[in-house]
Each structure stands twice: as structure tokens, then as C-alpha cells.
Amino acid sequence: MSDLSALPTPSLLVDRARVERNVARMxxxxxxLGAALRPHVKTHKSIEVGRxxxxxxxxxxxxxxLAEARAFAAHGxxxxxxxxxxxxxxxxxxxxxxxxxxxxxxxTDDIAVPGPLGEAARQAGVTIDxxxxxxxxxxxxGVDPEGxxxxxxxxxxxxxxxxxxxxxxxxxxxxxxxxGAAAILAVARSERDVMVAAAGRLAxxxxxxxxxxxxxxxxxxHVDHLDGVTEVRTGNYAFFDVTQVAIGSCAQEDCxxxxxxxxxxxxxxxxxxxxxxxxxxxxxxxxxTDPDGVTHFGRVLDLEGRDLGLRVTGLSQxxxxxxxxxxxxxxxxxxxxxxxxxxxxxCLTAAQHxxxxxxxxxxxxxxxxxxxxx
Ligand SMILES: Cc1ncc(COP(=O)(O)O)c(C=O)c1O
Numbered sequence: 001m002s003d004l005s006a007l008p009t010p011s012l013l014v015d016r017a018r019v020e021r022n023v024a025r026m027x028x029x030x031x032x033l034g035a036a037l038r039p040h041v042k043t044h045k046s047i048e049v050g051r052x053x054x055x056x057x058x059x060x061x062x063x064x065x066l067a068e069a070r071a072f073a074a075h076g077x078x079x080x081x082x083x084x085x086x087x088x089x090x091x092x093x094x095x096x097x098x099x100x101x102x103x104x105x106x107x108t109d110d111i112a113v114p115g116p117l118g119e120a121a122r123q124a125g126v127t128i129d130x131x132x133x134x135x136x137x138x139x140x141x142g143v144d145p146e147g148x149x150x151x152x153x154x155x156x157x158x159x160x161x162x163x164x165x166x167x168x169x170x171x172x173x174x175x176x177x178x179x180g181a182a183a184i185l186a187v188a189r190s191e192r193d194v195m196v197a198a199a200g201r202l203a204x205x206x207x208x209x210x211x212x213x214x215x216x217x218x219x220x221x222h223v224d225h226l227d228g229v230t231e232v233r234t235g236n237y238a239f240f241d242v243t244q245v246a247i248g249s250c251a252q253e254d255c256x257x258x259x260x261x262x263x264x265x266x267x268x269x270x271x272x273x274x275x276x277x278x279x280x281x282x283x284x285x286x287x288x289t290d291p292d293g294v295t296h297f298g299r300v301l302d303l304e305g306r307d308l309g310l311r312v313t314g315l316s317q318x319x320x321x322x323x324x325x326x327x328x329x330x331x332x333x334x335x336x337x338x339x340x341x342x343x344x345x346x347c348l349t350a351a352q353h354x355x356x357x358x359x360x361x362x363x364x365x366x367x368x369x370x371x372x373x374x
Pocket of ligand 1: 233
């Protein structure tokens with residue numbers, strides 16, 4: 001065991017106790033609301049965090065890449081939904097994973113997909129769970145929940161002998177535009193109600209809907225009930241981040257991920273320091289502009305995790321610019337001083353790093369691999 005001050009910089013730190021607490025809380029919350037939790041592992045891409053989520057009572061996982069699917073399948077996770085719309089370049093890989101014993105479901109909002117997907121499944125001798133992706137208000141992808149495409153697509157899937165219509169699935173990404181508990185609750189209710197109503201219309205048209213799947217961290221943190229919803233796919237909650245704090249999904253003390261960085265330059269005349277954590281180490285996600293109008297790339301904490309009241313306001317590839325107005329603080333932040341940056345978007349930052357340094361206080365207690373790539 002070593003301590004954080006011996007690590008190279010930049011390093012990606014994860015606070016084990018906070019991850020365990022976040023995962024346990026969401027597991028209990030969704031179970032208490034009567035739905036199954038199918039965590040989105042895109043946030044962490046880590047087998048160890050997946051195991052913590054399994055221990056907290058999840059049912060299956062959600063992935064955003066086939067690399068995640070392969071890595072988790074290789075470690076015994078055999079019930080997976082690939083929640084980016086499927087296209088023909090991936091049919092054989094998905095069919096192959098199903099043939100090898102992983103139940104790997106896919107999503108689509110395209111009427112031209114079920115035919116050739118069903119054929120790939122038939123040739124591989126498997127049945128692929130196929131969800132209809134519904135647009136519950138985010139307007140990224142998905143069929144209109146009130147339009148004819150929903151029933152047509154469900155029927156087209158149902159006609160294929162080697163596809164199983166698994167249900168309808170949506171992600172309320174627009175919850176990230178909401179500010180504060182009441183606004184997020186409104187999005188959460190509409191995510192749920194739009195999907196439950198869509199399932200009701202399908203059922204009334206003679207198409208039974210085996211599952212209704214929704215999920216985003218903000219909406220799951222605030223939703224008041226989940227009647228009619230069968231599963232929730234939250235991802236970011238494992239780590240949280242500055243954005244989730246800013247919109248009101250969690251407290252800063254819940255944020256489990258930070259980037260350890262060193263001061264590499266101090267400019268007393270301009271009142272700033274430069275960190276060796278730039279766009280590659282942090283990602284360029286600007287998150288939510290602070291109430292004072294400052295847009296930034298993360299908050300700066302000291303090595304022990306105390307908020308210094310500073311922000312990373314500029315980035316180049318390997319440099320992070322931190323304005324320091326306070327002279328005493330500037331004196332403290334000499335070249336070589338270690339700080340932690342609490343990032344805006346933990347999913348994007350984590351994907352920049354090959355491994356997590358797992359810590360308990362200031363002690364390094366483990367290393368976890370991040371299964372990146374596609
Ligand atoms: C399809 C889908 N489902 C679930 C999630 C999880 O959302 P969150 O990270 O807010 O929990 C995402 C996130 O991007 C997503 O794209």
C-alpha cells in the first residue's frame with residue numbers, strides 16, 4: 001500500500017467508500033420503488049464497480065460499446081443490453097455473443113433493422129432481445145411515443161422468428177437541462193408517464209410489452225414513483241460529478257472521482273497556476289456554468305479533498321489553467337504541489353484513463369482497469 005503523494009500525475013482517483021455508498025443507495029432506492037436496476041456501466045467500464053452494483057441488487061447491466069459487452073461477458077456478466085441503436089456492422093458480433101452464451105439485447109428505432117438483424121440471428125441460431133427505442137423528450141434518438149412507428153416496429157420485431165420483442169426503452173437525457181429538484185422531478189414524471197402510456201397503447205393494440213426501461217441519474221434521484229416501469233438504467237450515479245451537484249442530483253461529498261494533478265507552473269503576477277492535467281486528463285466537458293457566470297472544467301481540491309474554491313478555467317492538451325486570486329493560496333500552490341480536480345462529467349473523464357487508482361482516504365488500496373475502446 002502506498003499513499004497518494006507517491007503517485008505519478010495525472011492519475012485518476014476513485015474513492016472506494018463513496019462508490020460503495022452511491023451504489024448501495026441507488027440499489028436500495030430503485031428496489032424500494034419496485035423496479036429492477038440495470039446499471040449503465042459506460043460510466044466506469046470497470047468489472048469491480050460492476051461487482052459492487054451486483055452486490056447492491058442489480059439485474060443485468062447496460063453497455064454503450066461492444067468492448068464493454070465483451071469485457072463484462074468475459075467476467076461472468078451474462079445479461080446485457082447494448083443501449084446505442086444497433087446497425088448492420090454489429091449484427092454478427094451481437095449474434096456471436098448470444099451464441100457464446102451471453103444474453104446481449106439491442107435497441108433500434110429503425111424499421112429497416114429487424115429484417116437483417118433477424119436474419120443474422122437465424123444464421124447464428126440465436127434469439128436476440130430487441131427493444132424499441134422511444135423518444136421520451138430528449139430528442140436524440142427514438143420513435144415518437146405517440147406516432148405509428150412504435151407499433152409498426154414492435155410488430156416487425158415480433159414477426160421475426162429469431163428476435164424477441166423485449167420492450168420499450170428510453171433515456172431522459174434532457175434531465176441534464178433541468179435545474180433543481182422540482183424541475184428534475186417534472187422531467188422524471190414525464191419520462192415515466194410517456195413510457196407507461198406508450199406501453200399501454202401498445203398493449204391495447206394487442207402487442208404485449210414485456211418490459212418498460214427508463215433511466216438517467218437525475219430522474220432516478222428524484223422520481224416519486226415507478227408504477228408501470230420495470231427497470232431503470234442509471235449510470236453516472238456510481239461516481240457522480242460536479243454537474244450532478246450543480247443540477248441537484250447529489251451532494252459534493254458524493255463525488256467519488258477526481259484527477260490527481262501537480263502544479264507545474266506558478267505565475268504570481270497574473271495570479272494563476274498551471275496543472276499537469278489538461279484536456280486529455282479531464283475531458284473538455286464544460287458542465288454547468290456557475291452562478292457567478294464562470295464556465296470551467298472542474299473544481300480544485302487539496303490532496304485531502306478540501307475544496308480550495310478554485311476552478312480550472314482553461315485547458316490545452318496537457319495543461320490546466322487555474323486562476324488564484326488569493327495571495328496566501330498562491331503561496332501555498334508552489335510547483336510540485338498536489339491537488340485533485342473534481343470533474344464536470346465523470347463518464348468522459350474516466351474514459352480518458354486506462355486505470356483507476358482506488359483510494360481509502362489518502363491510501364492507495366487497489367487498481368481497477370477501465371475497459372475502454374469500441
Ligand atoms: C441510453 C442510455 N441509458 C441510460 C443512460 C444513463 O444515464 P445517466 O448516466 O444519467 O444515469 C444513458 C446515458 O447516457 C444512456 O445513453
